[in-house]
Amino acid sequence: MYRKIYVIGTFIMDLVVKSDRMPNKGETIVGIDYNVYPGGKGINQAVAAARLGGDVSILGKVGNDEYGKAFLKLLKEENIDHKHVYTSEKLRNGIGFISVDSKGDNRIVIVLGANKEITKENVEYYFKDIKKGDIVMTQLEIDFELVEFIIEKAKSKEAIIILNPAPGRKLKDSILNGIDYLTPNEVELNMLIDKTHNSIDDIEIGAKELYSKGVKNVIVTLGENGACIYNGKGFKHFSGNIVKAIDTTGAGDAFNGSLAYMLSKEKDVFESIQFANKVASIVVTKNGAIPSMPKITEL
Numbered sequence: 188m189y190r191k192i193y194v195i196g197t198f199i200m201d202l203v204v205k206s207d208r209m210p211n212k213g214e215t216i217v218g219i220d221y222n223v224y225p226g227g228k229g230i231n232q233a234v235a236a237a238r239l240g241g242d243v244s245i246l247g248k249v250g251n252d253e254y255g256k257a258f259l260k261l262l263k264e265e266n267i268d269h270k271h272v273y274t275s276e277k278l279r280n281g282i283g284f285i286s287v288d289s290k291g292d293n294r295i296v297i298v299l300g301a302n303k304e305i306t307k308e309n310v311e312y313y314f315k316d317i318k319k320g321d322i323v324m325t326q327l328e329i330d331f332e333l334v335e336f337i338i339e340k341a342k343s344k345e346a347i348i349i350l351n352p353a354p355g356r357k358l359k360d361s362i363l364n365g366i367d368y369l370t371p372n373e374v375e376l377n378m379l380i381d382k383t384h385n386s387i388d389d390i391e392i393g394a395k396e397l398y399s400k401g402v403k404n405v406i407v408t409l410g411e412n413g414a415c416i417y418n419g420k421g422f423k424h425f426s427g428n429i430v431k432a433i434d435t436t437g438a439g440d441a442f443n444g445s446l447a448y449m450l451s452k453e454k455d456v457f458e459s460i461q462f463a464n465k466v467a468s469i470v471v472t473k474n475g476a477i478p479s480m481p482k483i484t485e486l
């Protein structure tokens with residue numbers, strides 16, 4: 188029996204400009220290409236898990252516009268349970284402005300739009316379906332008080348919590364305590380512990396600090412350098428796969444979605460991390476977040 192994956196998160200339409208390099212302050216440069224891709228950390232993670240074969244549901248809000256309609260169509264095509272996806276009556280869909288350079292690195296600004304309207308009542312209603320042992324996955328793009336509420340609800344239901352702390356910020360100890368899987372990247376790890384950690388040894392110290400606050404598995408994603416974990420049974424580093432990156436947008440989401448998928452199949456966390464590393468390394472070789480998420484048959 189597989190666990191169901193419940194995602195609570197954003198729907199953002201990504202407007203992506205590719206250029207050789209990022210412009211400097213006050214500078215105009217000529218870009219190479221422009222595309223519009225569906226994105227947002229919530230739906231990216233949901234699609235990543237669903238394309239691999241996970242049983243996925245999502246709670247979120249789309250805009251009262253063409254982008255909102257495009258997301259509703261996508262949800263049907265991806266076979267994601269979307270009975271808890273609402274359309275805003277007054278707000279446009281969330282938008283992301285993304286610059287990608289020739290190394291595939293990105294800079295992102297998002298405007299939340301309809302995503303701001305998810306309410307506690309929506310969350311309460313969603314949790315009626317959630318049972319002990321189900322997986323609840325969320326991120327920090329939605330209202331922070333709502334994230335706290337989601338975590339409290341998930342703990343009270345004894346669901347397995349995956350918190351991807353992106354965009355990064357500091358979190359209260361009461362929130363960290365009891366989280367099953369916390370998945371910061373290096374920048375987000377530094378924000379969580381208020382320090383600057385660079386080497387693998389530093390990351391181990393940071394991960395142990397978060398573990399001491401009650402996080403059961405601290406998994407730090409390291410981009411091309413893979414990922415590492417501390418869960419009280421030792422610190423382990425898994426190297427990344429060497430690929431030529433074209434666009435790194437959505438790589439972290441691919442990692443989280445794949446991790447959720449593997450945990451939903453009750454796979455061991457080390458095997459899950461190796462699998463998630465592999466999926467993330469495929470995603471960076473293609474443009475866009477959702478268009479790059481592989482199906483299980485493509486691995």
Ligand code: RIB
Nearest residue numbers: 199226227228283437476
């Ligand atoms: O993690 C990548 C995502 O972050 C993009 O799709 C963008 O929409 C932002 O939410």
